[in-house]
Amino acid sequence: MEYLVRFAQVHTGFHAAELESLASLNGIELEILKYSANSPFCIVWLASEESARRLISRSILASGIYEVWGSGNDYATLHEDVLSRTSQIRPKYRKSSFRFTVDGYQGKRSQASQRALIESFSYLGFDGPIRMHNVELNICLFEEYQAHAPEPERVFLGRWLAESSRAAVTKYDLKKRHYISTTSMDAEVALVTANMVQAQPGKLVYDPFVGTGSLLIACAHFGAVTIGSDIDGRCIRGKAERHIVSNYQQYQLLHRYLDGFISDLTHCPLRQTRLLDGIVCDPPYGVREGLKVLGTKDGSGKEEVIIDGVPAHLRPNFIPPKKPYSFEAMLDDVLEFAASSLVESGRLCMWMPSANEDEVELEIPTHPALEIVAVCVQPFNKWSRRLLTYRRLPDADIRDETPRAKKEQAVGAHADELNRFRKKYFEGFKTTSKDI
Amino acid sequence: MKLLTLNFVTCARKSCKTLPAAFPLHPRDAELEIVEMELNPKFLVNILPRVEWQALRTVCQELGLPTLPDIMPVQQDLLQPPSLPGRESESQEGEAEGEGGSEEEDALQKPSQTAQDLHRVLLETTIANGKLVCGACGHEYAVKEGIANFLLPSHMV
Ligand SMILES: [Zn+2]
Numbered sequence: 001m002e003y004l005v006r007f008a009q010v011h012t013g014f015h016a017a018e019l020e021s022l023a024s025l026n027g028i029e030l031e032i033l034k035y036s037a038n039s040p041f042c043i044v045w046l047a048s049e050e051s052a053r054r055l056i057s058r059s060i061l062a063s064g065i066y067e068v069w070g071s072g073n074d075y076a077t078l079h080e081d082v083l084s085r086t087s088q089i090r091p092k093y094r095k096s097s098f099r100f101t102v103d104g105y106q107g108k109r110s111q112a113s114q115r116a117l118i119e120s121f122s123y124l125g126f127d128g129p130i131r132m133h134n135v136e137l138n139i140c141l142f143e144e145y146q147a148h149a150p151e152p153e154r155v156f157l158g159r160w161l162a163e164s165s166r167a168a169v170t171k172y173d174l175k176k177r178h179y180i181s182t183t184s185m186d187a188e189v190a191l192v193t194a195n196m197v198q199a200q201p202g203k204l205v206y207d208p209f210v211g212t213g214s215l216l217i218a219c220a221h222f223g224a225v226t227i228g229s230d231i232d233g234r235c236i237r238g239k240a241e242r243h244i245v246s247n248y249q250q251y252q253l254l255h256r257y258l259d260g261f262i263s264d265l266t267h268c269p270l271r272q273t274r275l276l277d278g279i280v281c282d283p284p285y286g287v288r289e290g291l292k293v294l295g296t297k298d299g300s301g302k303e304e305v306i307i308d309g310v311p312a313h314l315r316p317n318f319i320p321p322k323k324p325y326s327f328e329a330m331l332d333d334v335l336e337f338a339a340s341s342l343v344e345s346g347r348l349c350m351w352m353p354s355a356n357e358d359e360v361e362l363e364i365p366t367h368p369a370l371e372i373v374a375v376c377v378q379p380f381n382k383w384s385r386r387l388l389t390y391r392r393l394p395d396a397d398i399r400d401e402t403p404r405a406k407k408e409q410a411v412g413a414h415a416d417e418l419n420r421f422r423k424k425y426f427e428g429f430k431t432t433s434k435d436i
Numbered sequence: 437m438k439l440l441t442l443n444f445v446t447c448a449r450k451s452c453k454t455l456p457a458a459f460p461l462h463p464r465d466a467e468l469e470i471v472e473m474e475l476n477p478k479f480l481v482n483i484l485p486r487v488e489w490q491a492l493r494t495v496c497q498e499l500g501l502p503t504l505p506d507i508m509p510v511q512q513d514l515l516q517p518p519s520l521p522g523r524e525s526e527s528q529e530g531e532a533e534g535e536g537g538s539e540e541e542d543a544l545q546k547p548s549q550t551a552q553d554l555h556r557v558l559l560e561t562t563i564a565n566g567k568l569v570c571g572a573c574g575h576e577y578a579v580k581e582g583i584a585n586f587l588l589p590s591h592m593v
Contacts (some may be wrong), residue, residue: 140488202478225479229586255474258559263586267593269445269577272453275486276555409564 002033002068003052004142004158005042007061008166009105011192011335012037017374017389018061019044019196025198026054040105041142041156043068051162058222060191064156066140075120077292078155086124096128107145107152117141121157164212165191168221171251174214178250179242180237181212182292185282185351189378189387190218194278196374196389197349199224203277204258208265211235213244219260220248220256223279227258231270236260265333274343282351283334285327327352335390339369342392347373352383366387369398437568437584440483440558443492447570448577448586457572460491463499464576466566475555477547481511487558496557504557514551 007015016035019042023030028051034043046052049067069089070082100121102114109117118141119285126137138160143152172187174180183192193215199205202225207216210228212235220226228244230236237243248254263269270276331352338348348370354362354377364375370390377386445461452458461474489508496504547555566586568577578585 196589202476202482204479205482225476225483230589233583233585233587237581255476259437259582259584261437261441261584261586263448264588267448267450267586267588269448269586271444271459271488273486275444277482430481 001046001048001052003044003046003061003161004061004066004068004156005044005056006064006066006103007040007042008063008143009040009325011061011189011376013379014189014192014196014376014387015042015061017376018059018192019055020053021196021198021374021389022058025058025195025200026051028055030055039144039154041144041155043071049161056164057303058195060166060169060188060195062164063166064163065161067161069139069157069159071154071155071156072392074151075155078157079120079123082121082157083123090124093137094125094127096126097131097134098126098128098137098139099131099135100139100141102141102143104143104152106147107143107149109143136298147184172217172221178246179212179213179238179244183282183284184212185214186220187214190214191221193349193351194218194222194224196376196387197278197280197347199278199280205244205278205280206270206276206341208263208321208334209267209281209283210244210260211282213247213260215282216244216257217251217253219278219280220253221251223256225256225258227260229261229263231264233262236262245415247272258390264332265337268337270341272340274341276341277343277346279334279338279346279348279350281334281349283327283330285353296320321355328362328365333363335367335370338390339367339392344392344394348388348392350388350390351385352388353383369393369395382424437563437579438559439492439495439561439563440487441584442495442563442568443487443558445568445586447572447575447582448588449570449573449575449592452570452572452575455572458570460488460495461568461570461577463495463563464567464569466499466579467564468499469562469564469582470556470560471486471562473555473559475547476559477514477551480547480551480554480558483558484509484511484514484554499561500555501561509550509554514548514554516546516548543557551575564579 005019015037016032019030019032022028029047031045032042033045046055052065052067052179056062069086070078072078072081100118102109102117121141128136140160142156142158144153144154152243168191169188171340172191174184174186177184185276197205198220199222202223205219205224205226207213207226207228210216212229213228216226216228228236235244238246244260245254245257248257261269331350334350335348342348352362364386365388366372368388369392371393373389373391375386375388377384442460444462446453447458447461449458487508489504493504496502562582563579564582566579568579569575575588
């Protein structure tokens with residue numbers, strides 16, 4: 001059967017990937033028949049109405065799903081299609097309460113014009129009462145216009161089946177969250193990330209750069225148990241009554257918070273075995289702060305420091321020295337960690353920047369044990385970032401056994417020399433600079 | 437830090453990670469706290485095969501908690517009373533890949549006593565304050581207000 005997915009016309013680079021991830025999560029066979037990033041109306045094939053409802057129930061980017069009753073490039077072809085497609089269906093709804101609405105994309109009609117359009121479908125023969133709420137039959141007419149065009153270029157008629165989880169975007173709005181920082185990820189993309197990593201009840205999801213917990217909160221919303229760490233203890237502890245735990249409390253999700261601990265990805269204490277069902281992360285790429293890992297810039301500090309007879313690192317308030325670290329080396333470390341700690345078919349969802357200009361485009365990191373499932377781009381004004389989704393392959397399917405060349409570890413350098421992106425960012429993306 | 441998390445971590449030093457003595461970390465001067473939490477049977481079933489049982493037994497003993505059985509329970513023990521015979525041999529079927537059927541869901545509605553006990557130990561027993569000591573290098577990681585700090589001083593990196 002054909003169904004129409006009504007997307008919100010935002011984050012178009014994620015539409016298809018989210019649907020496919022949800023289909024795989026639910027074991028649903030999905031075929032995307034017609035989709036364009038320029039349209040919020042997507043036509044898919046699904047085996048049943050039940051599959052359609054399940055597919056859309058967790059979607060963040062779709063608002064709902066409809067059974068297709070007809071489509072066309074103008075009203076003449078639409079009516080013809082509706083007549084032939086609904087000959088068996090129509091009689092079922094003769095006495096049903098119903099509602100008929102018009103949903104236009106890039107075009108609006110007056111009330112009178114809408115009414116006239118709805119009247120033109122009177123041959124459907126519905127005699128039931130018209131209501132606004134709790135109706136048995138909810139019909140929607142979709143119109144798609146080119147900008148400023150007088151007539152739509154595509155029209156669809158559909159029967160509403162189910163709504164999505166889009167309401168969660170408002171529920172988790174950062175504006176209403178207790179504890180956030182400048183790097184907190186907005187609720188909508190965090191929830192989409194949780195769909196891409198296939199967070200679900202019973203599963204364990206880890207964020208090694210947890211920050212204020214935005215990605216994990218989204219995963220917990222979908223039922224996963226979550227665990228996070230950060231090199232910056234202030235994130236985990238927070239201050240006063242504002243910390244990660246208070247965010248979980250705010251949404252009554254505390255029962256899905258396993259723990260938070262302070263650690264550096266390159267010295268992560270998690271046992272090196274297949275412990276995790278999913279990993280989500282938005283690694284710091286040094287726009288606001290240079291990247292750091294434990295260690296000193298010049299390799300010094302190999303001697304233990306003693307203050308007042310007590311080793312410095314055992315004194316209260318000891319702050320370990322941190323050394324700069326290249327972003328690409330860090331991404332490789334994330335992949336290596338994911339390959340060794342994800343269960344079979346477990347997913348890694350990692351955000352990374354990709355400046356729009358070729359010369360600063362970062363390579364998409366790869367690992368023989370990780371299959372790339374999706375690369376989704378979120379464009380901004382002067383730059384863009386990508387959400388990379390990987391799946392841990394079964395050991396038997398890993399073909400390339402050659403170890404990846406270890407990206408050279410930075411020694412004695414400044415963070416901004418190491419991060420072309422960061423440098424570019426502060427230079428304001430001048431097109432002239434060639435010395436990057 | 438919950439005992440499940442403690443069961444998932446080892447010494448953070450690269451030179452220790454592969455040493456058997458670096459796991460489990462040994463609690464010292466630990467102040468325990470029971471933090472009640474809703475039982476999540478589906479999570480317990482999923483996570484149980486990833487628990488290192490002997491390490492958990494060791495830690496419980498060191499913390500003066502009741503002794504755990506020698507043999508790790510199996511997933512089936514969590515779903516129904518473990519008195520039913522003939523369960524153990526067939527229970528290690530691969531983990532369900534997401535789609536829990538409705539029958540399984542029903543079984544998960546009634547967690548067994550074993551599930552409740554494990555939940556108490558793994559998810560409600562928390563180290564509020566204290567130290568975690570590596571058995572290989574002797575390094576102590578501090579736990580403050582439930583949060584363990586695994587950052588290393590530079591001479592250990
Ligand atoms: Zn050690």
